[in-house]
Amino acid sequence: MAEYTFSAACGSCHAEYTRALSKYEAAFFDSLDIDTHCPHCGQRPKLSRHSLPDIDLELLEAWFADESLVFMIQDEDLIIAVTPLPILRAAIGDDPARAARLAEALAVKFYDDLVESDEERRWLADFLRNNGELWRPVAMDYIVRGVDKRL
Numbered sequence: 001m002a003e004y005t006f007s008a009a010c011g012s013c014h015a016e017y018t019r020a021l022s023k024y025e026a027a028f029f030d031s032l033d034i035d036t037h038c039p040h041c042g043q044r045p046k047l048s049r050h051s052l053p054d055i056d057l058e059l060l061e062a063w064f065a066d067e068s069l070v071f072m073i074q075d076e077d078l079i080i081a082v083t084p085l086p087i088l089r090a091a092i093g094d095d096p097a098r099a100a101r102l103a104e105a106l107a108v109k110f111y112d113d114l115v116e117s118d119e120e121r122r123w124l125a126d127f128l129r130n131n132g133e134l135w136r137p138v139a140m141d142y143i144v145r146g147v148d149k150r151l
């Protein structure tokens with residue numbers, strides 16, 4: 001069995017089918033034009049699901065390089081926010097544009113306290129304190145209020 005898959009049930013002929021995906025295809029499924037039609041009758045599937053790989057440095061590099069890629073159409077910030085902070089920090093490096101693109105997810109990470117240590121919490125607080133112009137305009141109001149309360 002492939003590590004990453006797309007599985008579906010056809011609404012027309014009721015066949016169930018699965019196809020292998022690369023990690024890249026699974027991670028960016030919503031933004032790629034992946035053929036999901038039933039191999040038996042050619043109709044679109046009724047029910048479908050696909051693997052969601054953990055976000056790693058390789059996927060973040062691809063995401064930074066192509067602005068049309070999204071990890072998920074909805075709740076992208078939340079799934080980035082659950083990524084371990086060391087991976088996000090490594091992906092940002094010292095690139096301000098990358099920091100800007102991840103700022104909203106970092107605010108969510110701090111708001112939901114998705115950290116492994118006090119050191120990570122402090123790093124996030126410092127980042128958010130020093131880069132308010134990056135996340136305040138784009139984050140949801142309750143996130144801004146909740147983060148501000150704890151900075």
Ligand SMILES: [Zn+2]
Pocket residue numbers: 010011012013014015038039040041042043
């Ligand atoms: Zn079918």
